[in-house]
Amino acid sequence: MTRHTALWIALLLAAIAVAPLLTASNAALNFIVFVLIIALAAQGWNLLGGVAGQSSFGHAAFFGTGAYVSALLQLRFGVNAWAGLAAGIAMGALVGWVIGFLSFRAGLRGSYFALVTLAFAEVLRILANAMGFTGGAAGLLLKLDLGFANLQFSSRAQFLWLALGFVALGLIISLRIAATRFGAQLVAVRENEDAAKALGVDVLSVKLRAIAISGAMTAAAGVLYLQYFLYIDAQIAYGVWISVEALLAAMVGGRGLVLGPIIGAFTLHGLGEATKAFAGRVPGIDLMVYGGVLVLVVAFAPGGVLGLLAKLRPKSRRSGETA
Amino acid sequence: MLEVRDITMRFGGLVAVGGASFSVPKGAIVGLIGPNGAGKTTLFAVIAGFLTPTAGSVRFEGDDITAMPTHRRAARGIARTFQIVQPFAGLDVRENIAVGAYLRHASASEAHRRAEAVAQRVGLGADLDKPAASLTVAGRKRLELARALATEPKLLLLDEVLAGLNPSEIRDIVPVIRAIRDEGVTILMIEHVMQAVMNLCEHVHVLAQGKLIAQGDPPSVCADPAVVEAYLGRGAAERLRLEASHA
Ligand SMILES: Nc1ncnc2c1ncn2[C@@H]1O[C@H](COP(=O)(O)OP(=O)(O)OP(=O)(O)O)[C@@H](O)[C@H]1O
Ligand SMILES: [Mg+2]
Numbered sequence: 224m225t226r227h228t229a230l231w232i233a234l235l236l237a238a239i240a241v242a243p244l245l246t247a248s249n250a251a252l253n254f255i256v257f258v259l260i261i262a263l264a265a266q267g268w269n270l271l272g273g274v275a276g277q278s279s280f281g282h283a284a285f286f287g288t289g290a291y292v293s294a295l296l297q298l299r300f301g302v303n304a305w306a307g308l309a310a311g312i313a314m315g316a317l318v319g320w321v322i323g324f325l326s327f328r329a330g331l332r333g334s335y336f337a338l339v340t341l342a343f344a345e346v347l348r349i350l351a352n353a354m355g356f357t358g359g360a361a362g363l364l365l366k367l368d369l370g371f372a373n374l375q376f377s378s379r380a381q382f383l384w385l386a387l388g389f390v391a392l393g394l395i396i397s398l399r400i401a402a403t404r405f406g407a408q409l410v411a412v413r414e415n416e417d418a419a420k421a422l423g424v425d426v427l428s429v430k431l432r433a434i435a436i437s438g439a440m441t442a443a444a445g446v447l448y449l450q451y452f453l454y455i456d457a458q459i460a461y462g463v464w465i466s467v468e469a470l471l472a473a474m475v476g477g478r479g480l481v482l483g484p485i486i487g488a489f490t491l492h493g494l495g496e497a498t499k500a501f502a503g504r505v506p507g508i509d510l511m512v513y514g515g516v517l518v519l520v521v522a523f524a525p526g527g528v529l530g531l532l533a534k535l536r537p538k539s540r541r542s543g544e545t546a
Numbered sequence: 547m548l549e550v551r552d553i554t555m556r557f558g559g560l561v562a563v564g565g566a567s568f569s570v571p572k573g574a575i576v577g578l579i580g581p582n583g584a585g586k587t588t589l590f591a592v593i594a595g596f597l598t599p600t601a602g603s604v605r606f607e608g609d610d611i612t613a614m615p616t617h618r619r620a621a622r623g624i625a626r627t628f629q630i631v632q633p634f635a636g637l638d639v640r641e642n643i644a645v646g647a648y649l650r651h652a653s654a655s656e657a658h659r660r661a662e663a664v665a666q667r668v669g670l671g672a673d674l675d676k677p678a679a680s681l682t683v684a685g686r687k688r689l690e691l692a693r694a695l696a697t698e699p700k701l702l703l704l705d706e707v708l709a710g711l712n713p714s715e716i717r718d719i720v721p722v723i724r725a726i727r728d729e730g731v732t733i734l735m736i737e738h739v740m741q742a743v744m745n746l747c748e749h750v751h752v753l754a755q756g757k758l759i760a761q762g763d764p765p766s767v768c769a770d771p772a773v774v775e776a777y778l779g780r781g782a783a784e785r786l787r788l789e790a791s792h793a
Contacts, residue, residue, distance in 0.1 A: 404648040407644060407645055415633070415634055420596070421620060422696075423621050
């Protein structure tokens with residue numbers, strides 16, 4: 224990473240951090256918190272789908288597991304919310320590892336892998352919706368009990384900073400990985416598995432580590448969602464919507480790039496809000512915008528927003544840019 | 547160092563390699579030649595662990611490695627290049643070679659330092675920051691060699707690294723290969739460029755239609771009627787002999 228990139232990252236985080244000092248609008252703060260949660264989920268997707276090239280269509284499996292594990296521990300076993308957070312993240316990693324073990328060991332790649340992840344997420348959604356233990360179709364409602372110890376904040380600003388802290392942590396983890404042997408192996412697996420194997424890369428183990436870390440990050444987003452809205456059901460936690468959000472944000476921002484998920488999440492939802500403002504409350508109009516943006520990105524800007532920006536910059540400054 | 551015993555590799559009904567046995571002594575440069583489709587690349591894939599042979603075994607430094615996964619063979623010291631080059635197209639040359647260097651060096655700075663040293667050696671020193679996808683054919687062949695070399699192998703399997711190069715590029719790379727051997731790396735090379743085979747190899751095995759049909763030092767192998775027939779067709783050796791005696 225160049226100093227230039229580090230500066231941009233610091234500026235971006237600082238700009239988000241001061242937002243609550245500039246506006247007291249609940250709608251604005253809600254918007255930012257929601258987008259940060261999406262960005263965190265997308266950071267998880269990006270590590271596996273962007274950096275390691277194993278596109279998933281089922282990151283809801285991790286998001287939902289984080290949310291449900293934490294909610295169930297709190298509601299059924301009286302466990303503290305912070306411990307619930309830790310457990311949710313750990314279970315996200317475990318579920319990731321298991322899905323990875325079953326599908327990568329069977330040699331699934333590309334759209335086959337994507338479909339299998341979708342199937343896993345759907346199975347979990349149906350189970351969570353059917354079982355009494357998980358609250359069935361009624362979902363799970365956390366008791367309102369404000370306080371730092373319960374991971375519930377009366378002020379939206381505080382929650383925003385917490386979510387931002389997680390996104391910053393996700394950034395640091397992604398940057399660290401990019402600078403290590405593991406990061407180089409992830410990219411090697413994405414670019415050419417046979418060549419990677421020939422150079423001594425244990426492809427299965429690299430993919431399993433990637434999906435476990437990816438699952439943990441997206442599970443953290445699920446726990447944050449739970450703690451912010453204090454309510455989940457199967458459709459929210461394990462719904463296809465979050466798989467799509469995670470994938471789209473990473474793709475639109477710039478697949479495989481550390482800042483991609485954040486830029487993508489803000490771009491998408493910014494556009495979504497703008498459309499709503501112009502077009503009024505036409506149902507599904509934001510979804511149409513998403514579809515349109517996806518088509519545009521795939522057709523004209525495979526590098527996403529960041530890829531476009533890099534193209535606009537003068538050539539001399541572009542060399543040496545990796546992050 | 548390497549012992550290939552009775553290797554048979556069948557693809558459905560096609561016998562690509564049929565009962566091939568040979569060995570490569572430590573420190574040697576051994577050639578593997580033969581006409582197109584003879585099964586040379588298939589044999590390499592078996593040795594490097596990309597294919598599990600239908601029958602037979604591969605031994606390396608005395609151990610049976612027939613069932614060992616590819617990445618562990620690389621860790622043991624077997625590196626291969628690909629006849630159809632397989633660059634990490636989205637990465638630059640330095641990053642490509644570093645993936646190989648990471649096998650023995652966990653630190654990024656050390657892996658990059660090694661990658662740069664290897665690049666210098668094979669003549670890619672000026673291209674370190676170029677995307678691999680932008681290299682010429684000759685550049686890509688060098689990159690294959692560099693990546694394999696960066697794993698610090700004991701046995702290097704070179705699959706037609708000279709194919710597609712012009713004579714002056716070949717003249718540049720032949721001494722590099724010899725120098726690698728002189729440092730103690732054992733080399734087994736598939737090569738169609740006979741001038742290079744003559745120049746480099748002490749011993750040559752000839753594969754034709756999946757069977758090893760001849761072996762020996764390069765000049766005697768080239769004079770072997772069975773080899774000439776394998777390349778030029780049945781009766782060719784006889785025709786050549788007659789033509790030579792008429793001239
Ligand atoms: N994966 C595969 N599936 C089916 N057939 C294969 C496969 N790989 C190779 N073959 C066949 O096996 C035979 C040997 O191929 P191989 O590539 O080993 O030959 P080669 O000696 O390397 O030839 P060349 O000099 O053209 O590189 C060919 O007939 C080829 O079509
Ligand atoms: Mg071949």
